Amino acid sequence: MTEQTLVKRARLGVSDWIAASMRLLVTEGPAALKISRLTDTLGVTKGSFYWHFADIAALKSALAAQCEAQQRAAADHVRGLRILPATERLGAIVDYVSEPRRWAAEAAVRSWSHTDNSLCSAIAELDRSLHEAIYQAMLDLGFAEEDARTRATMLLYAGIGYLHAAEQSGPPNADTLHRFVALSTAR
Amino acid sequence: MTEQTLVKRARLGVSDWIAASMRLLVTEGPAALKISRLTDTLGVTKGSFYWHFADIAALKSALAAQCEAQQRAAADHVRGLRILPATERLGAIVDYVSEPRRWAAEAAVRSWSHTDNSLCSAIAELDRSLHEAIYQAMLDLGFAEEDARTRATMLLYAGIGYLHAAEQSGPPNADTLHRFVALSTAR
DNA sequence: ACCTGAACACCGTTCAAGT
């Protein structure tokens, strides 16, 4: 009864569908992303949906794009940190990605990607971007190319693994990630 | 390889359905777990499925139980390696988990767990077991408790992160994991 | 005990027709 079914707008735009989808995704997870759920909350029929989107994959793509935009912003932010000295830079990257809201969004997208292949490329891109940033920091710290690559790869994967593990065991612990940095940059 | 797809038995048992489900899960992921896919490969109609299982959730539960048994067996195997010297032991753990068939099963179960909470505890148990084994190896190598714990945590998460990343980018590379071992045990 | 075949509900999808 608390739905906005009664607040039926005369006309809907793509952004209305995306917004409703985002709300569903965040509150009930990817499994709730059904056309019928959307038409219920928006107060229209399913035919309406197909005026705005080719199919449900298109809706999910658009939703994913929204998430990707946030991720790109994250990647940009990380790249912007390159003015910092390498050690502080790695610390700043860790602080940034472990910020609770970012962390939650990251976990949600990665979790969603397991049932939606369209998201895989976006995630791969962010991972590549992060790896590049970390690799560069390792180089700046004076490690030889191959050593730097291995250290960067391990640090990145440790972060991703930690994210997946923490997904069901509570909030992130920035301290743990900082220890990973220390270990992966030790001589 | 027992390809019984075309060999239509006169009668099927629960184990036949589970086996076919496991094959589908590992080769095509949880999304392929459809009754119609199973009846196609087993050469029966959907009504047959409902003689053996109450619904598709029951099939998935039974499959999950099978997966959990495998996870437990894996944990036991890792615990059994403790007789080896620490360095060889870590190498043996890496070789064991990166064995292609185990790796594929592991990736499938972890991927599936994102949409099936019943699997989370089994995975957490294996992770705990792996962490304990790796931690013990670090202690045996002479690292102090807290340092050993951090090194073990990072190595474990790097492996998990690598598994998730490799899930969509091809087969595992044991060499990469061995380099992670070298890095996380470096002084 | 195990299976078929027909039926039904649900959801994604299409499209001609309405405003």
Next chain:
DNA sequence: ACCTGAACACCGTTCAAGT
């Protein structure tokens, strides 16, 4: 430009009837 309403395909589910 945006939406309705009816149709259809696909998949999970039920069940009476067959061996």
